[in-house]
Amino acid sequence: MFIKKKINWEKTTFWFVFATLVLSTGFSLVNVITAPSKPVLGEEFVKLRSDYVLMLIQCIMGMIIMFLPSIIERKWRINIPGFMHIVFVFFLYAAIYLGEVRSFYYKIPHWDTVLHTFSGAMIGALGFSIVKLLNDSEKVQINLSPLFVAAFAFSFALAIGALWEIYEFAFDKLLGLNMQKFAHEDGSPMVGRAALADTMKDLIVDSLGALATSITGFISLKFKKGWLEKFEVTRSRKVSM
Template sequence: MTKTARNQGRKRKTKPIKEKKEKNGRLTLFVYITLRLFIVLTAVLAALAGQYYVVFQCLLALLLFFLPSILERRFRIELPNVLENLVLLFIFSSLLLGEIYGYYSRVPYWDKLLHTSSGFLTAAIGFSLIELLNEHETIALKLSPLFVAVFAFCFSMTVGVLWEFFEYGCDLLLGADMQKDRLVKAFTSTLLGGERVVVDSVSVNGIAWEGYIDIGLIDTMEDLIVNALGALVFSFFGFLLIGRRGRGRLAFLKHFLPYRKRNTDAETEKSEGNRQKNEKKKFDNRN
């Protein structure tokens, strides 16, 4: 088979894949534009109402929407459309729906759902970091599937802990109450004899509350637990994915994994030309 025939066969084979990518790309663009328009509308209404903190949150969300593009250009990687859509929806759900529209208090378990999703997504990012190094042309790094899975889990948990540090700092310095308070009806304390104490009421500044006021410990621990659950789910299936070399029913996980950009034909020819020039220069220097 001639080189021309092979190229034509390759083009016919990749045409359906290319069309599918273009269709998914249009969906990503639709999601991107729709969410941005909603954020801009919210910012305009907040500015007219004098709610400048809401305007700041909207601007922060708009800036974070550039994050996928920045990562792609900076590290020369491609984010799958599914992953990019999930990242955009996560930013929108946490900052807009959660903070501005009060879903954290209005919708049961909204916060826990986002922390579970965060654990899953950050585990995917940690997983892909090792996979990209494994596939790197100049870095000799071959790691076992178990190590990659453990690293992905630990990476996700590290991000989760750093986020809890951020929430604590905002509560301490800005009074943001990101670590949600709650009333506790009973607890065990060594200061109270080490026995379980039932709290009927607590008075704070003359105001009676029906229980002990926890200022964020339980919220923090629950956030980390569901983060670990999301990370564990992806790490487990990621471990199986490597073992099956990306085939079978687990192939859908590839939609959550960034991959290295493939060089175009022009870039490949340029790289090959530079390599040959360097080899020729080394040969001339030896002689």
């Protein structure tokens, strides 16, 4: 009798995105070697070596970060929900492969804005989960109000967003990249307020995404709605021998 196996979407999504980043890493590495370092006068716009260096760094960092949830689960003995893991992996796919490799940041209007808004909301949900984990801990005896939890989640998301902008600025400065998108796709730099606008827009939409999650989480905790349960990190149960 033929038994149809249920697809493990968490593992399928993980390895699909990982394979995509591996192939993109190889593609980027080849072009780092072959692409011109400076624009050639009289020729149509082509990506430069620095563009592929950025692509290569993003792909390598993405592959490393993909294993972060499983490392955290083993080290701190916690369970990260499958839904949250899938959302995290798809976010990396949208940001790195679609955004950098397929140039969606330039081809699709507001692609970066959508991702930053989503990341603010996602990190805000993670902030809620961290506080709930502490509330449920036997070692840490605390009982925080829904308003304080919402404020922490909002502040946590803002802090991560600010650290991300610092990371992008540092790599742009050290390696001559364009992570903060202070230059157009053809390499021509933005000037004045236009150069600042992208970073400020990222921080603003991070805040809006985090605020939306914080308000949702506050209502959920206050009235016991359970709206963020799919994002809740829980402690692993010890298996008795």
